[in-house]
Amino acid sequence: MTLTVVALxxxxxxxxxxxxxxxxxxxxxxxxxxxxxxxxQAVGLSAGLAVLGAAAAMAVAPLSDxxxxxxxxxxxxxxxxxxxGGLGPFHTVVLxxxxxxxxxxxxxxxxxxxxxxxxxxxxxxxxxxxGRPLRPGPAxxxxxxxxxxxxxxxxxxxxxxxxxxxPRVVLxxxxxxxxxxxxxxxxxxxERAHLAERHDLVVLPFAAWSKxxxxxxxxxxxxxxxxxxxxxxxDDRACADCDRTVLACALARFGAVSxxxxxxxxxxxxGTVLARVDRLLDPPRRSARLRSLLIAAAATLLVLPxxxxxxxxx
Amino acid sequence: xxxLGELERAVMEVLWSAxxxxxxxxxxxxLPDRDLAATTVLTVLSRLERKxxxxxxxxxxxxxxxxxxxxxxxxxxxxxxxxxxxxxxxAALASFAEQVSAGEAEQLAASLVEALRRRSxxxxx
Numbered sequence: 001m002t003l004t005v006v007a008l009x010x011x012x013x014x015x016x017x018x019x020x021x022x023x024x025x026x027x028x029x030x031x032x033x034x035x036x037x038x039x040x041q042a043v044g045l046s047a048g049l050a051v052l053g054a055a056a057a058m059a060v061a062p063l064s065d066x067x068x069x070x071x072x073x074x075x076x077x078x079x080x081x082x083x084x085g086g087l088g089p090f091h092t093v094v095l096x097x098x099x100x101x102x103x104x105x106x107x108x109x110x111x112x113x114x115x116x117x118x119x120x121x122x123x124x125x126x127x128x129x130x131g132r133p134l135r136p137g138p139a140x141x142x143x144x145x146x147x148x149x150x151x152x153x154x155x156x157x158x159x160x161x162x163x164x165x166x167p168r169v170v171l172x173x174x175x176x177x178x179x180x181x182x183x184x185x186x187x188x189x190x191e192r193a194h195l196a197e198r199h200d201l202v203v204l205p206f207a208a209w210s211k212x213x214x215x216x217x218x219x220x221x222x223x224x225x226x227x228x229x230x231x232x233x234x235d236d237r238a239c240a241d242c243d244r245t246v247l248a249c250a251l252a253r254f255g256a257v258s259x260x261x262x263x264x265x266x267x268x269x270x271g272t273v274l275a276r277v278d279r280l281l282d283p284p285r286r287s288a289r290l291r292s293l294l295i296a297a298a299a300t301l302l303v304l305p306x307x308x309x310x311x312x313x314x
Numbered sequence: 315x316x317x318l319g320e321l322e323r324a325v326m327e328v329l330w331s332a333x334x335x336x337x338x339x340x341x342x343x344x345l346p347d348r349d350l351a352a353t354t355v356l357t358v359l360s361r362l363e364r365k366x367x368x369x370x371x372x373x374x375x376x377x378x379x380x381x382x383x384x385x386x387x388x389x390x391x392x393x394x395x396x397x398x399x400x401x402x403x404x405a406a407l408a409s410f411a412e413q414v415s416a417g418e419a420e421q422l423a424a425s426l427v428e429a430l431r432r433r434s435x436x437x438x439x
Contacts (some may be wrong), residue, residue: 013430024432125319126388129323129388130385130388152392152393153386154386155391158396158409159408160409160410172393196382245429246433248432249430249433252426254420255414256419256422256423258411258419270413271418273414273418274421274425276416277422278428281432301439
């Protein structure tokens, strides 16, 4: 099983090192943001499988040639009353590390999901109470539109969406005043695209793990990259219904007036908004070949660690 | 539940637009749906009180209700929550665009001019 351990370790190092370092810089990502997002999901999942799989394989290696066989023997010995399962102290420690790491990654994801859902629900209930409908309709309609757009009385322009079972798009009165009708429609289309594509779920594991592993710069970098790609996908989808230049106007107008007070937000002034405007005005050429390549790479990344773990010949 | 939510909204609407605190009777009279029982409104008021949205003062034999914060104050709190970049905002809310630096805002103003030019060009052509 040494080969399995070595292969998985190499895969993990490659994914957490050079791949997560280079992928955020890839210029072609802007041409195929959705396929790149798929690749990112595969990178994350594959890296997790590789790290945990390598640790587990290393721990039970003395018991058998295959991972499944080794765990079968391990549990059989546990059941027979041997508290070590037939492992020496070193291998027991490695197994414990693998277990703690697995529990931490899954626990953080679960906790983060629960917190997010709760915070979002609370926010939505308050928005429902305080906000006014964007388009005044019949005062008490029971079958109100599933995706209600609400306006908050606030001078600062802002637009955001609240994903979930009862999604909302929220605008401030400042934003409604800032945009003309066409631009407003484009902004709404952008936010609805986030909701329709469930970008909250796409971002969730990266947000959770960048919080859980703040000392791993690659995790934070991948999270930033995923955030940007999600915005590009929403821009593209919004532009299916409206002119790209209209959304570019809305975005530039929004950015030009809503800048943060000097010094307050140096960390987030990353040029993303400017890059999005440029991308809308001069869209990169789409490439079917790049798309298939990215999907194939994603599939390979998922198959590799799975094969390494399940194979019976190593 | 949806019905209760709508009633809460309607009651808050009345309280926010009233110049002074209101009795339950005032609220029933001001609601568009006049067939509501006073007890229903009292139930809604106690729910709102539990959520700290409404405060109650005793005035002789009656209770007078007033909102704990104005609509604008609530909106400001929500905005703060939505735009708070220190918290993990991206997971909870997807904002149209992140806040930009002053320098980027200047560049965006220039981009806006270009975008507007192309937009009107697209319309004319």
